[in-house]
Amino acid sequence: MPVQLLKIIKGQSEAPLPSHLQKESLQHLQEGCDHTNKYIQGVVTLSYPLTKLRDGTDFFKIVLQDSDSLCSQINSINVFIYGKMAEDCAKIIRRGVIFIAAGFKVTKLPTAIEDGRHGCHLEVSEEAGSAIYVCGYSTGFFCCFGCFSVAPKYVYTPLNHLKDGTIVNLYGVVKFFKPPYVSKGTDYCSVVTLVDPSNVKLTCTLFSGNVDSLPKIYKVGDIVRFHRIKIREYNGQMQGITSAGFASLTFDGTVGAPVVPRTSSKVYTFMDEEQKTIEELRIWAASNISISGPAAKLSGVQPMLFFDLTCQLVGKAKVDGSSFLLKVWDGTKCPYPTWKVPVETKDLEGEKVFLHQLRNLAVDILVYDNHVQLAESLKIGSFLRIYSIHTKQASADNEDASHIEFHLHGGTCYGRGIRVLPESNPDVKELKVFLESVDLADSQNMESMCSMDIDGTFGSVTDLELHLQRCQQLSVTVLTDHQDLSNTELKTIANSTAPQQYRIRAKLRTYKPQKLHQSVKLHCSKCNSLQEVPDGNDFDVILHGSARTAPNPELHNTSWYESVMWTTQDQKQREIAIHFVKHDEMLQQPEDTLLMIEGGTLKEIWKLTKRFKCVIPVRSTEDDLELLDLSAPFLLQGNVKYYG
DNA sequence: GGTTAGGTTTGG
Numbered sequence: 001m002p003v004q005l006l007k008i009i010k011g012q013s014e015a016p017l018p019s020h021l022q023k024e025s026l027q028h029l030q031e032g033c034d035h036t037n038k039y040i041q042g043v044v045t046l047s048y049p050l051t052k053l054r055d056g057t058d059f060f061k062i063v064l065q066d067s068d069s070l071c072s073q074i075n076s077i078n079v080f081i082y083g084k085m086a087e088d089c090a091k092i093i094r095r096g097v098i099f100i101a102a103g104f105k106v107t108k109l110p111t112a113i114e115d116g117r118h119g120c121h122l123e124v125s126e127e128a129g130s131a132i133y134v135c136g137y138s139t140g141f142f143c144c145f146g147c148f149s150v151a152p153k154y155v156y157t158p159l160n161h162l163k164d165g166t167i168v169n170l171y172g173v174v175k176f177f178k179p180p181y182v183s184k185g186t187d188y189c190s191v192v193t194l195v196d197p198s199n200v201k202l203t204c205t206l207f208s209g210n211v212d213s214l215p216k217i218y219k220v221g222d223i224v225r226f227h228r229i230k231i232r233e234y235n236g237q238m239q240g241i242t243s244a245g246f247a248s249l250t251f252d253g254t255v256g257a258p259v260v261p262r263t264s265s266k267v268y269t270f271m272d273e274e275q276k277t278i279e280e281l282r283i284w285a286a287s288n289i290s291i292s293g294p295a296a297k298l299s300g301v302q303p304m305l306f307f308d309l310t311c312q313l314v315g316k317a318k319v320d321g322s323s324f325l326l327k328v329w330d331g332t333k334c335p336y337p338t339w340k341v342p343v344e345t346k347d348l349e350g351e352k353v354f355l356h357q358l359r360n361l362a363v364d365i366l367v368y369d370n371h372v373q374l375a376e377s378l379k380i381g382s383f384l385r386i387y388s389i390h391t392k393q394a395s396a397d398n399e400d401a402s403h404i405e406f407h408l409h410g411g412t413c414y415g416r417g418i419r420v421l422p423e424s425n426p427d428v429k430e431l432k433v434f435l436e437s438v439d440l441a442d443s444q445n446m447e448s449m450c451s452m453d454i455d456g457t458f459g460s461v462t463d464l465e466l467h468l469q470r471c472q473q474l475s476v477t478v479l480t481d482h483q484d485l486s487n488t489e490l491k492t493i494a495n496s497t498a499p500q501q502y503r504i505r506a507k508l509r510t511y512k513p514q515k516l517h518q519s520v521k522l523h524c525s526k527c528n529s530l531q532e533v534p535d536g537n538d539f540d541v542i543l544h545g546s547a548r549t550a551p552n553p554e555l556h557n558t559s560w561y562e563s564v565m566w567t568t569q570d571q572k573q574r575e576i577a578i579h580f581v582k583h584d585e586m587l588q589q590p591e592d593t594l595l596m597i598e599g600g601t602l603k604e605i606w607k608l609t610k611r612f613k614c615v616i617p618v619r620s621t622e623d624d625l626e627l628l629d630l631s632a633p634f635l636l637q638g639n640v641k642y643y644g
Numbered sequence: 645g646g647t648t649a650g651g652t653t654t655g656g
Contacts, residue, residue, distance in 0.1 A: 186647065191650075205648085239650065322656075414652060
């Protein structure tokens, strides 16, 4: 955890500290106690110049005053900060700032105790897993808690408001980028084109002697925050260029992904406001930036195309002055025979046994010219993204079989280049899991699968290829409206907050309702359950069930209905009762009559609905007539059925 | 502080 600057409002840090941390007061600090989940907060009343210890470690000492116990006898403590944190803190800590530390070590002071100071001191370092938060700059000397000025507030300029000759701060979504490469001058260079909701593009040319201080962009759609970028006019367009003090943060552009900045600077401001900006830009980008489909896998390559490959480096070799060989794999099998670059075994760096095991899965990528220097520096086992690899189909003169070659040509057009991905990268995490699942023994028996006819007939087509082919097919149903919206991945939509407008292109897997009558459901407002409306068959089953209860003669002929009963002539000899409901103690004409029926079949009920106004299927209990199962209609009127 | 590059692919 680097040193972070927080903003202060009324003495409270605005960006909340990790919730597991509890504040510890100075009085309760003791050597040997567990302070894992504690933090200490106070005002810096003294700071000493940054020095080096005998072993070269940077060392920075401050005195911290516990603002909650100003009156108590012990209200301050020495804090020793070591290493990189010392260097970082020395840059930003002044008398009067609020200092918060977690993950500290409490050690007894070997020296005499000064007035009012704690008998112990705190030790803080990156190695010890400490985290430091520094809140609010104070311009003057010590002042009372709660009246600090606010950390410098940054103003961000939308891309449509940029003016020549200014130095600005801005946010943008990466539309295009060239990963850092060695320029012909003294620096690394990275070209980044941004867009923002103003729909204005800005191409920035970023230079730095330190490759780590250039933005860590891994893919189009990443979001960046640039501080102190100079705006100039070039060829009639605004252009961004690094100025002194340029700093950047880069964020994954995926909606719903954690908002964690990728940065090289240990000290940066990042508050709730920034988090909100990133989340808003992600949602804007989701429907306004086309992110080139799913990343290609080796199993999905075709001859004559350019693609970005996320892979692991398993071997490398110098070929000649202007080209360098990288052997990589991504766990999938290229469906074509691949070119093997001839190199002497002694020139090949990499685990020999592993390379042999991977002989059917690893591919040779030849990188040229300006990429050689970077390729040479790569470590075996590292995870890479190689941008704009060219697949070339070629047939060797002395062989009949054609093969596919992978080239990373010289130059940086279209973002050609190589980038090392950290293990924390989500794509790397996914790749690692996949690589671990690959059965190498199995892959070594794949020689025969490798044979592919020259005319391009598929010898072995993996599921993934089939999937890709399906995705590439034209849609049968084409939405003619909303052409202005670009397509959004379903994953992005699932992670977004409603309401939003999207356009999708997707493969139909299933649909509901399968039958039209299922588009209406029965709903119970009490238990909130939904049930299918029974079709004719279901109703018949319910009627059969209720027919097992014989009509109860005691319930016949009451003041409000007259009953008729008969037994069917068929073998089943069902008893059927029909109760004609009276109106004003009078029976009505059939077309005005409401009747109740016990023991009827579906067919018989249909017939009755043709003749009589309303039919209610019922059954007898000991002392009353009751409706059937509520999933059956309780009232039939002509063709209309009423459900409970 | 200045230089580099200033998006638009394919030779090996």
